[in-house]
Amino acid sequence: MSSPQDDRGHPASSLRRTLGEGQRLVVKVGSSSLTSADGGHLDLNALRDLVDVLATRRREGRQVVLVSSGAIAAGIGPLGLDRRPADLATQQAAASVGQGALVAAYQAAFWGHGLTVGQVLLTADDVTRRTHYTNARRTLERLLELGIVPIVNENDTVATHEIRFGDNDRLAALVADLVGADGLVLLTDVDALYDGPPAHGGSRRVPLVATSADLDAVRIGGTGSAVGSGGMVTKVEAAGIAGAAGIPTMLTRLADVTAALTEGDVGTVFAPAAATRASRKRWLAHATTARGRLLLDEGAVAAVTHRRKSLLPAGITGVEGAFAAGDPVDVCEPGGAVIARGLVNYAATELPRLLGRSTRDLARELGPEYEREVIHRDDLVVL
Structure with missing residues (x-):
């Protein structure tokens, strides 16, 4: 299994530098990173911490696309629920209530840095149907040209079971490909990929996944937090989708995002594929259902x-x-x-x-x- 070295020429260091210095970055944050311990309310302190980091990059002249989960989780409390609903109709109701609160919190936090946000809600059809795909790309490109920070989420209020992404990890990887990002950062409640369950003694952090062979000895499991829909499997799959487009991926937790973007030895970095397909072939392989x-x-x-x-x-x-x-x-x-x-x-x-x-x-x-x-x-x- 690959391991990092102090040598600046080592692949892990080179990839971390690419992520840190990239002109265009897609950052995905999971529900568990943005919600309170009970999972029913937004953690505004955590949200502001994330915005502070992203705003710093924008002030440096770099572009950021934020793919943010949390709409359903943010609607749980206001609806009087004690846990994430299992049925689609109630999930859609929670998303309808929570999406407004989520975007309003981002608007206030980014406005404090003199930045404007734009909400982009997508369903799987928007990156599955070719005409929708090109429209979504044009919208995101124009927002970035105008200096806006796009905040992307799945349109949970209208998506049906048949047209859902199922998790925002896959969505983030597809958006990274859509906008030609220099890197993808997946922020979750675990600090990195481990070769076994992180809570078990003896499990070791995997600092670099250079090829798919590096995952052969890794036990990947889990279905995510009580308020999320993904898990480590979806994050590894998302890294594979981004890698197929030549985009490196960093997996870490919100608390370590500053270190991750300044070449710190945190999280797990996934190298992009050595050979990539043409964009149409990638679209067929990963964006279609x-x-x-x-x-x-x-x-x-x-x-x-x-x-x-x-x-x-x-x-x-x-x-x-x-x-x-x-x-x-x-x-x-x-x-x-x-x-x-x-x-x-x-x-x-x-x-x-x-x-x-x-x-x-x-x-x-x-x-x-x-x-x-x-x-x-x-x-x-x-x-």
């Missing part, structure tokens, strides 16, 4: 994964789900394991009669518009 599944025969699996060919109807053996043309779908091997994801050119209702047949035969029988791929290779990413 599959609306169905296509099962392939062995020949089609080899064509898609090894020869990077388009997916044709002749190699498809089964169709699952209800999707429209243009929707993202998972592409699976005969046993059902997902091997790729792509944008399908046919609706689920159209495909069954096409399966196992050549595009030439289909064009001859049904018309020239059927002489096309089910998924073109430019719209297909191997996972």
